[in-house]
Structure formats: structure tokens, C-alpha cells
Amino acid sequence: MAHGRERLDRLLVERGLARSRERAQALILAGVVRVDGRPGGIVREPRLHVEALARVGEAASVAGFGVRAACASPLSGAEGNREFFLHLVAGGEGLGAAEREALIGRIVHGTGGPASAD
Numbered sequence: 307m308a309h310g311r312e313r314l315d316r317l318l319v320e321r322g323l324a325r326s327r328e329r330a331q332a333l334i335l336a337g338v339v340r341v342d343g344r345p346g347g348i349v350r351e352p353r354l355h356v357e358a359l360a361r362v363g364e365a366a367s368v369a370g371f372g373v374r375a376a377c378a379s380p381l382s383g384a385e386g387n388r389e390f391f392l393h394l395v396a397g398g399e400g401l402g403a404a405e406r407e408a409l410i411g412r413i414v415h416g417t418g419g420p421a422s423a424d
Contacts, residue, residue, distance in 0.1 A: 313369065314339065350386065352414050359390055359410045364403075366392070372400020378413045390414070 315330035318339065324330035333339050349355060363373045375393040382388060390413060394400070401409060411417075 314365070349388075355388065355390065355414045356410055359392065359414065360407065362392060363406050363410065366394050367398065367400075367403075370398055371396055372398045373406050373409070374400045376409050376413050378416070 313327075314334060315324070315327045318324040318330035318333065319327055324333055330339075349358070359376070366373060371394040373392050374395045377391055379389040379391065400406070
């Protein structure tokens, strides 16, 4: 896979995994597409949560979005899986890389509630 400004929805269409970008976006938002390298698996290690969120935050930054806020979902999956939310804003105005990294660590390790750049 090429590095840089490639969009995940576009890659899914190009590889025949979704019939349209709209469908690919729906799959991404529904959590069907995983970015942590473990499709279909449940990630239980906080280190892997941090790595996945960091990759998403960096990809968002490269694509021109800024991470404004983040939080862990208050709901756990039936098998103990955890979900996290990143609030992205167009134009890249969000947290700097160090702030984003610290925020991700706090939400994954439970040392802080929802946090934002405001």
C-alpha cells in the first residue's frame, strides 16, 4: 500500500471490497473495517488500542483533518471489546501530535474522561 494521502474508502473500492465510496464509508463508520490489523478479532491489549488510534489520528492529519476531541465509548461489547471515538474537524485545526498522543493514552488507559482541544 502506498503511503501518503490515500483515502480508506477509496482503497476499499479499488480493491473490490466495497461497491462504492459511500458504501465503504458506511462500512468504516459501522466498524466493519478494522485498522488494527486484526480483522474479526477482539483487541484486548491497551497498547494495540493506542497504536490503532494513533494511526487513525495520523491518517486524519495527513488527509487534512484535525483531531479535536476523543473519548472511549461508555459501552462495552458483548465479548469485552472496546470502542473509541475521535472528533475530527476539516482543515487540520486540532490537537498537535504530542497532545493527540497524550489524549489517546489517557482515554485508552482510563486516566481521563472525554477531552478536547477547546
